[in-house]
Amino acid sequence: xxxxxxxxIPSSEITDxxxxxxxxxxxxxxxxxxxxxxxxxxxxxxxxxxxVKLGPGRKSAFSTSEALTPYxxxxxxxxxxxxxxxxxxxxxxxxxxxxxPWTVSVEGEVKRPKVYDIDELLKLVPxxxxxxxxxxxxxxxxxxxxxxxxxxxxxxxxxxxxxxxxVEFHTLHDPKRMPGQxxxxxxxxxxxxxxxxxxxxxxxxxxxxxxxxxxxxxxxxPVRLVVPWKYGFKSAKSIVKIRFVEQPPVSAWMKANAxxxxxxxxxxxxxxxxxxxxxxERRIGEFLKRKTLMFNGYGDQVxxxxxxxxxxxxx
Amino acid sequence: xxRLPFFKALVFLACLIPLMRLVWFAFNDQLGANPIEFIxxxxxxxxxxxLLITLTATPLRKLTSWQWPLRLRRMFGLFAFFYxxxxxxxxxxxxxxxxxxxxxxxxxxxxxxxxxxxxxxLLIPLAITSTNKMVKRLGGRNWLRLxxxxxxxxxxxxxxxxxxxxxxxxxxxxxxxxxMVLLGYRVMAAARRKVKASHAV
Numbered sequence: 001x002x003x004x005x006x007x008x009i010p011s012s013e014i015t016d017x018x019x020x021x022x023x024x025x026x027x028x029x030x031x032x033x034x035x036x037x038x039x040x041x042x043x044x045x046x047x048x049x050x051x052v053k054l055g056p057g058r059k060s061a062f063s064t065s066e067a068l069t070p071y072x073x074x075x076x077x078x079x080x081x082x083x084x085x086x087x088x089x090x091x092x093x094x095x096x097x098x099x100x101p102w103t104v105s106v107e108g109e110v111k112r113p114k115v116y117d118i119d120e121l122l123k124l125v126p127x128x129x130x131x132x133x134x135x136x137x138x139x140x141x142x143x144x145x146x147x148x149x150x151x152x153x154x155x156x157x158x159x160x161x162x163x164x165x166x167v168e169f170h171t172l173h174d175p176k177r178m179p180g181q182x183x184x185x186x187x188x189x190x191x192x193x194x195x196x197x198x199x200x201x202x203x204x205x206x207x208x209x210x211x212x213x214x215x216x217x218x219x220x221x222p223v224r225l226v227v228p229w230k231y232g233f234k235s236a237k238s239i240v241k242i243r244f245v246e247q248p249p250v251s252a253w254m255k256a257n258a259x260x261x262x263x264x265x266x267x268x269x270x271x272x273x274x275x276x277x278x279x280x281e282r283r284i285g286e287f288l289k290r291k292t293l294m295f296n297g298y299g300d301q302v303x304x305x306x307x308x309x310x311x312x313x314x315x
Numbered sequence: 316x317x318r319l320p321f322f323k324a325l326v327f328l329a330c331l332i333p334l335m336r337l338v339w340f341a342f343n344d345q346l347g348a349n350p351i352e353f354i355x356x357x358x359x360x361x362x363x364x365x366l367l368i369t370l371t372a373t374p375l376r377k378l379t380s381w382q383w384p385l386r387l388r389r390m391f392g393l394f395a396f397f398y399x400x401x402x403x404x405x406x407x408x409x410x411x412x413x414x415x416x417x418x419x420x421x422x423x424x425x426x427x428x429x430x431x432x433x434x435x436x437l438l439i440p441l442a443i444t445s446t447n448k449m450v451k452r453l454g455g456r457n458w459l460r461l462x463x464x465x466x467x468x469x470x471x472x473x474x475x476x477x478x479x480x481x482x483x484x485x486x487x488x489x490x491x492x493x494x495m496v497l498l499g500y501r502v503m504a505a506a507r508r509k510v511k512a513s514h515a516v
Contacts, residue, residue: 073348077347077348077349085485088347140349256482257482275426275478276425277421277424277425284349287409289412
């Protein structure tokens with residue numbers, strides 16, 4: 001076990017308003033540079049974000065030592081339907097997304113419900129660096145150094161009641177700020193859910209940054225979930241509500257297509273998506289596809305939570 | 316019409332732009348984080364685009380009485396075949412890397428790949444019989460009958476795209492709409508011919 005050293009990050013260091021505004025300016029310039037030069041735009045983006053460093057998070061034994069996916073790929077190729085359905089759209093359409101003020105309401109079957117201000121959440125516990133594999137349901141994968149803290153730290157503080165069996169995560173619903181929500185491609189708001197034991201699992205992370213920097217808007221700023229043994233879409237982004245409930249939540253993807261997307265959505269090479277195979281994946285940056293691992297390679301840590309369950313039925 | 320060879324050469328070069336764009340992107344690191352997916356999708360949508368352009372020739376000829384659409388039609392059709400060959404090669408080589416077992420399973424189990432593969436096979440006889448000699452050998456009527464397969468292939472192409480998309484069907488819906496207009500025109504034209512014929516009797 002890691003011994004936790006309490007240290008406090010002043011909120012100003014994380015989200016200084018002037019830096020914050022400057023950052024958007026920088027990104028705008030980077031966007032322009034991208035449009036005009038269209039090459040090597042990652043440098044301006046990196047420089048811009050350097051203004052909002054989170055500082056080095058503590059290392060974690062849960063981190064993988066695999067090669068990291070380049071920052072540019074992590075921040076320009078991802079799904080975030082709130083900002084468009086193409087994987088290059090979030091990076092373009094989320095540049096002006098403002099994440100202050102921001103609150104996260106933790107409610108439902110808990111003894112101490114609370115509306116957390118994002119800056120309070122950022123200081124809740126010392127941040128850790130967690131280098132996780134991310135496997136998208138579409139068949140590609142990345143290795144991402146997240147900054148964040150275990151969700152169970154938050155859960156312990158709000159004290160779930162005996163009735164709390166599941167946890168629901170709600171993404172912000174604001175079509176004015178999230179242009180993708182102006183089309184009914186999903187039933188907004190984006191909702192995801194975990195069983196309480198999954199939510200309590202030490203691997204389950206609330207991420208507020210990546211690559212040592214504040215989470216870029218397109219990756220789910222200011223706070224998102226990371227559940228590395230499940231397909232990427234389970235990791236809800238830009239969270240405004242965490243609700244403890246008795247009944248299994250119905251996620252946005254289950255509503256959209258229950259035949260294709262189940263509640264668990266654990267990475268499983270043996271259970272194909274009805275329309276494509278899940279046996280292999282392309283690690284971004286690699287040429288040959290690699291075999292997808294059961295529970296995305298986190299079986300040692302999580303398989304016991306599903307012992308005795310038919311994973312074909314509970315996909 | 317004398318200038319048609321020049322015009323044709325120009326259109327030929329224009330038809331190569333989608334390929335040259337990919338080559339340019341590849342050499343300038345602009346294919347994005349997932350280059351193989353980008354190349355596959357791009358070649359696929361261009362195949363579909365050329366199929367639709369090919370199907371535009373007849374209505375355009377009839378509506379405008381221009382000659383050139385029909386004289387370029389074969390070239391457009393062959394470009395559709397050219398891009399589908401590249402699309403198929405990308406899938407076999409870059410995407411699956413000749414993993415025959417995986418390809419075999421894909422073709423049998425994934426409806427969108429089954430349809431795509433069938434489409435590719437159906438296009439082959441059309442490409443082979445595209446020469447003047449072949450038209451003569453088959454006879455105009457048989458040739459025409461065979462080449463009506465293009466309607467089925469175009470529908471299959473849209474279905475292939477539609478089934479592949481995870482959720483946002485905007486793009487395949489646009490192709491479907493264009494195809495419906497092009498096929499709808501033919502249905503209406505055929506109906507009108509029938510009415511005329513019955514009047515003639």
